[in-house]
Amino acid sequence: MRFFIVLAIASACGRYGFDSDADGGRSKDGHQPFVDADYQDAPGTVGIDAAAPGNGPASCANYSLGSNLGAVASGSTNGHPDTYKTCSGAGSPDVSYAWTAPSAGQYTIDLCNGPDQSLDTALTVFDGSCMGTRLACDDDGCGTWLSKTKVTLTSGQLVIIVVDGNADSGKYVLTITKN
Numbered sequence: 001m002r003f004f005i006v007l008a009i010a011s012a013c014g015r016y017g018f019d020s021d022a023d024g025g026r027s028k029d030g031h032q033p034f035v036d037a038d039y040q041d042a043p044g045t046v047g048i049d050a051a052a053p054g055n056g057p058a059s060c061a062n063y064s065l066g067s068n069l070g071a072v073a074s075g076s077t078n079g080h081p082d083t084y085k086t087c088s089g090a091g092s093p094d095v096s097y098a099w100t101a102p103s104a105g106q107y108t109i110d111l112c113n114g115p116d117q118s119l120d121t122a123l124t125v126f127d128g129s130c131m132g133t134r135l136a137c138d139d140d141g142c143g144t145w146l147s148k149t150k151v152t153l154t155s156g157q158l159v160i161i162v163v164d165g166n167a168d169s170g171k172y173v174l175t176i177t178k179n
Contacts, residue, residue: 058098060130061160065176067102071113072176077169084162087124087137092165096130099161099176101153106179109161110141110148111172120168123147126160135159139166150179 058064062080065072080093101107111121125136141148145166153159163172 058129058158058160061096061098063095063097065097065099065161067100069102069176069178071173072099073097074115074171074173076171077163077165084124084130084164086134086162087122087139087164091167092122093169094162094164097161097163097174099159101155101157101159103178104153104155106150106152108148108150108175108177108179109136110175111146111163112142112144112148113175114146114172116170116172117144117146119170119172120145120166121147121172122162122164122166123149124162124164125149125151126162128158128160130160132160 063073075095077093077095080095082091082093083096084094109123109125111119111123114121121139123136123138123141124134126132127135136149136151138147138149140146145168151159161174161176163174
C-alpha cells in the first residue's frame, strides 16, 4: 500500500498540490515548496513565516513585512542562496524583504541588535523592486561588523531590503525605525 502526502498551497500564482512520494516533493508543474526549518520568530516581531510578496515588483523578495516598524524580522541567512552580489555581500547567503514606508520621512534600517555581534553583515536597500535603483548600502554602520543605514522615503514607497553577509552567514534581527 502506498501513502501520498498532498499539501495544497494557495498563493498568488494559484493552487499547487505537492506529492511528496511520487516526485520528490515537486508539484506537477515543477514548483518546489519552501521550508525554513531554522527560523524562529523573535518576540513581538512579524516573522518571516509570513507570505511571500506574490506578483508585482516585490515578488522577487523572500518575505513581505508590510509597513511594520520596530524589530520587524529575525532569522538566519544560513541555508539561503547568494542572490545579491552588491554592497560587500558577494559569496554569502542573503535574505530579502519587501517593505513599504508607512509615511514620508527618514528611516533607519539596521541589524545592530542581532544575537551574533560578531556576524559580518552587509545591508542593501533597493527602490521599488529587486532590480531597482540602490538607495543605500552599508557594511559596518553599527560600529561593529553589523550594518546600519538611513534612507529618506515617500509615503507608500516600496523598498527591497537585503540582509547579506560579508563572507559570513548567521542569525540577525532586522529593525526599522522612523527618525
